[in-house]
Amino acid sequence: MANDILELSGVHAYYGDSHVLHGINFGLRKGSLLGLLGRNGAGKTTCMSTIMGFLNPKQGSIVLEGERIGGAKPETIARKGICLVPQGRRIFRSLTVKENLQVAERRVPDTPGAWTLARVFEIFPRLKERQSQFAGSLSGGEQQMLAIGRALMGNPRVLLMDEPSEGLAPQIVADVGRIIAMLKAEGLSIILVEQNIKMTLNLADDIVIINTGQVVFSGPAAQAAADHSLISHHLGVF
Amino acid sequence: MQFWLIQTLNSIAFGGLLFLLSSGFSLIFGLMRMPNLAHGAFFMLGAYFGATFMNWGINFWIAALMAGLVVGGLGIVLERGLLRKLAGNAQGQVLVTLGVSFIIADVCLMVWTGDPVPVPAPQWARAPTFFIGYAFPTYRLVVLGVAVVAAVLLYILMERTRLGAMIRAGVDDMEMARGVGIRVSLLFMMVFLLGAALAGLGGTIGGPIMQAYPGLDQDMLPLALVVVILGGVGSLLGAFVGSFAVGFIYNFGTALFPDFAYVILFLPMVAVLVLMPQGLFAGARQ
Ligand SMILES: Nc1ncnc2c1ncn2[C@@H]1O[C@H](COP(=O)(O)OP(=O)(O)OP(=O)(O)O)[C@@H](O)[C@H]1O
Ligand SMILES: [Mg+2]
Numbered sequence: 427m428a429n430d431i432l433e434l435s436g437v438h439a440y441y442g443d444s445h446v447l448h449g450i451n452f453g454l455r456k457g458s459l460l461g462l463l464g465r466n467g468a469g470k471t472t473c474m475s476t477i478m479g480f481l482n483p484k485q486g487s488i489v490l491e492g493e494r495i496g497g498a499k500p501e502t503i504a505r506k507g508i509c510l511v512p513q514g515r516r517i518f519r520s521l522t523v524k525e526n527l528q529v530a531e532r533r534v535p536d537t538p539g540a541w542t543l544a545r546v547f548e549i550f551p552r553l554k555e556r557q558s559q560f561a562g563s564l565s566g567g568e569q570q571m572l573a574i575g576r577a578l579m580g581n582p583r584v585l586l587m588d589e590p591s592e593g594l595a596p597q598i599v600a601d602v603g604r605i606i607a608m609l610k611a612e613g614l615s616i617i618l619v620e621q622n623i624k625m626t627l628n629l630a631d632d633i634v635i636i637n638t639g640q641v642v643f644s645g646p647a648a649q650a651a652a653d654h655s656l657i658s659h660h661l662g663v664f
Numbered sequence: 665m666q667f668w669l670i671q672t673l674n675s676i677a678f679g680g681l682l683f684l685l686s687s688g689f690s691l692i693f694g695l696m697r698m699p700n701l702a703h704g705a706f707f708m709l710g711a712y713f714g715a716t717f718m719n720w721g722i723n724f725w726i727a728a729l730m731a732g733l734v735v736g737g738l739g740i741v742l743e744r745g746l747l748r749k750l751a752g753n754a755q756g757q758v759l760v761t762l763g764v765s766f767i768i769a770d771v772c773l774m775v776w777t778g779d780p781v782p783v784p785a786p787q788w789a790r791a792p793t794f795f796i797g798y799a800f801p802t803y804r805l806v807v808l809g810v811a812v813v814a815a816v817l818l819y820i821l822m823e824r825t826r827l828g829a830m831i832r833a834g835v836d837d838m839e840m841a842r843g844v845g846i847r848v849s850l851l852f853m854m855v856f857l858l859g860a861a862l863a864g865l866g867g868t869i870g871g872p873i874m875q876a877y878p879g880l881d882q883d884m885l886p887l888a889l890v891v892v893i894l895g896g897v898g899s900l901l902g903a904f905v906g907s908f909a910v911g912f913i914y915n916f917g918t919a920l921f922p923d924f925a926y927v928i929l930f931l932p933m934v935a936v937l938v939l940m941p942q943g944l945f946a947g948a949r950q
Contacts, residue, residue, distance in 0.1 A: 478843050504845035516840045518833040525829040530844035580845060 431456040431615045432477070432508075432584050437486035437496070439476045446472045448639040449486065454584065459606070459616045461630030461647065463623060463661055469639040470619045471513050474588050477617075478510050479503040490584065505532060507583035511590055513619075515573040519562030523553050526561050526572055530579040537581070539612070546575040549605065567598035574605065585609065588619045603629065623661060627651045635660050669798055671919050672912075677804035677873070679911025680811025684866030685884055686891040687818055687903045688859025694835040694898015695848075695855050698754045701761040702742065704885030705768035706735050706860050710867020711876035712776050715783045724786040724868075732865035739860025743853055765881060773878050783871025803872055810869050814862065815904055822900050831855060835898040887914065890933045896943025905945070 430453035439447040446469050454460045464470050475481045477488055479500035488496035495503050504510075509530075518526050527543055534540045547554035550571045556564065561572055570590060577585060587606070591599040603625050610616060610629065620626040627633070633650040635643040637660050643650060650656060689703045710731040717727035742764055750756040785803040792799040822828035833841040834851055842848050867876070874880060891910050895902025910929065917928035936944060 480839055480843065500839070500842035501845050501847050504843055510843050512840060512843070516837055518836040518840070520832055520836050521829055525826075525832075528826055529829050529833050529841070529846060532845055576844060 429456055430454060431491055432617075433487075433489045434473075434477070435487050435489075437473075437476060437483045437488060439472055439481050439483050441472075441481075446639050447476065447483075450636065450639070451641055452634045452644055454615055454617055455632070456615055457613045458631040459610045459618060459629055460632045460634060461626035462617055462619045462634050462636065463626060464636040465660070465662060468636045470636065471588055472639075473636070474510060474512070474586050474617075474619060477503075477586060478508060504580060507532070507581060509577040509580035509582035509585055511570075511573045511577045511585070511587040513588040513592065515566075515569045517561045517564075517569050517572050517576065519560065521561055522558050523561055523564070523572055524557040526576050527553075527579050530576045532580045534581045541578045541581050543579070546578055549608070550575050567594055567601070570594060570598070570602060571605075574602075578609075582614060585614050585616045586619075587616065589621060590618075591620065591622050591625065599625070623657065666798055670800070671916060673800055673804050675912040675915035676908065677807040677911075678915050679908035680808045681866055681870045681873070682887055682891055682911055683811045683904055683907035684814055684862050684869060686888040686895075686907055687814070687900060688855075688862040689888040690892045690895065690898055690900070690903040691831070691855050692859045693892055695831060695838075696747070696757075696852060697838075698757050699761075699889065699892075700856075700859070701758060701885065702765040702768065703761075703859070703863055703888055704881035704883070705765040705772075706739065706863035707867040707870070707884050708772060708876065708881040709738070709768060710735050710864030711783055711871040711874070711880060712772055712781060712867075713864065714868025714871050715781045715876050716776075718784060724784070728865050728868035731868040732861040735864025735867070736857045736861030738864075739856040740853055742860075743856035747856075748849070748852075765885075769878065769881055776876065778878055780875045780877035782875055783868065785872035807869055807873065811907075814865075815900075818900060827854070832898075887929075890929060892943075893933050894936055894944055896945045899943065899945050902943055902945035906943075 432454040434450050434452055437447055437450040438445070450473060452460070462470055462473065472481065476483050479498050479502070483496045486496065487494055490506060490508065495506060518529070521529065524543070527546055552568055553571055553575055556568065561569065564572060574590065590602050590606070594602065599622065606616070606618065606629055618626060618629065627647055627650065630647040633643065633645065633647045634641055635650070635656070642660055643656055685703070685707050689700060692700045713731040713734055714727045717730050718724060722730070746760050746764070747757050750760060789803040789806050791802060793802045793805065822831065830841070830846045831851055833846060834848055838848060887910055891903060891906035894909060895906030913932065914925065914929050917925040921928060
């Protein structure tokens with residue numbers, strides 16, 4: 427659609443010979459949060475990897491505001507402003523906290539409210555306190571904050587978050603939820619992959635559910651939340 | 665006493681030389697996930713080029729820098745011209761570097777013949793230095809000095825600049841480094857330039873001690889491998905400590921048990937491989 431900032435159409439992706447994404451279609455509306463749900467192994471991370479260019483789509487198109495990015499190199503895609511908070515955090519362990527943020531910096535001159543080191547430290551004071559420590563020595567929650575901060579340093583036009591609450595204590599999951607809500611309120615366009623269905627339904631404007639590499643639901647979050655059979659059938663909960 | 669002192673100094677100087685060789689080898693290995701088997705040939709080329717430049721009447725230090733630049737340029741050609749085309753095929757890349765090392769060795773044989781080519785030390789460093797009543801070979805002290813300067817500069821580059829942080833990010837998690845916008849192909853080229861240039865520089869600096877001769881490449885490459893296995897792939901500190909460790913083991917090994925020098929050298933390597941496959945310094949930072 428015209429107001430979609432990111433659009434996937436008919437995307438197929440493979441790991442070697444193994445066919446994982448079977449024609450994925452969905453669009454992310456500008457300034458909205460899209461919750462991407464699905465069981466373990468459904469293909470959510472593969473979807474993120476394909477958008478990010480870690481994996482080449484064998485078929486289909488990925489379009490960022492009218493520009494085809496499918497099949498481009500990850501560094502090219504990142505420099506266009508698609509920023510990933512990866513599953514498992516994947517911070518650079520042997521870099522300091524500050525270096526982790528600096529290497530990901532993408533300057534956007536003359537943009538009010540652009541993300542800088544100072545602004546990231548403002549919302550994550552813990553990271554500021556620990557800026558000279560090696561990232562590998564941080565706790566799980568701090569590493570997750572660093573992964574989010576690192577993505578923000580790229581001044582995202584689209585922010586991809588792959589299970590940011592995974593493996594964190596409930597208190598920290600709540601912090602992560604608040605931060606995502608704040609980023610959304612700032613007008614960021616976000617795709618949020620989560621196993622935490624309740625949090626996702628609360629935060630999301632739209633929901634896409636995938637099952638074995640295919641989109642089985644795509645619609646407003648309110649509609650998904652109301653449809654218990656949909657959720658129990660495809661996500662196996664409730 | 666003289667024997668031990670001199671052997672110690674020789675070990676340290678040889679360790680310094682090994683650092684010039686293996687720091688680049690280790691960085692390339694860490695970032696590109698492959699041993700550059702032409703690295704010993706780069707070192708040998710550096711020795712030959714240095715000797716030739718000095719033959720033309722060029723000052724020792726300028727000759728060493730020129731050798732570094734020429735070999736660094738060759739490193740870029742190898743990376744851009746061949747390895748780049750084989751991206752994702754590590755086995756193919758390793759075989760290509762092995763092939764290139766054979767080609768370089770043959771070309772050296774054609775150009776510089778089979779006779780060893782002496783590489784003169786700077787005039788002022790030829791007379792021994794007297795200190796606390798002992799005579800020390802001055803040039804070995806010079807080699808040590810060069811290695812320390814190189815180590816400090818490399819440390820600053822790797823640990824205190826954004827470029828160094830990007831290289832380390834690539835060593836940590838290549839895919840994620842690309843995912844935050846780091847242009848790894850540019851990093852590959854720079855690391856290859858740097859590593860090859862250091863090897864070339866090291867070749868000239870090592871020349872007065874080792875001479876330039878056919879087979880120098882194959883004598884040096886295994887030592888770089890041992891250093892990296894001891895110190896861990898892609899770790900500057902590991903390369904530094906590993907170089908001096910190997911310098912001592914190799915030097916005292918050849919001096920005391922000439923028949924067993926390689927056993928003494930490779931035994932610790934095998935032990936490390938079995939007991940600490942990530943190298944002695946893996947995880948030192950965590
Ligand atoms: N590197 C890989 N090589 C081969 N197959 C893979 C690879 N990564 C994932 N797969 C397979 O692809 C399918 C989709 O995996 P993916 O990681 O995208 O799932 P996911 O929805 O993110 O699951 P989770 O909730 O566990 O993170 C799974 O069947 C998985 O086994
Ligand atoms: Mg996943």
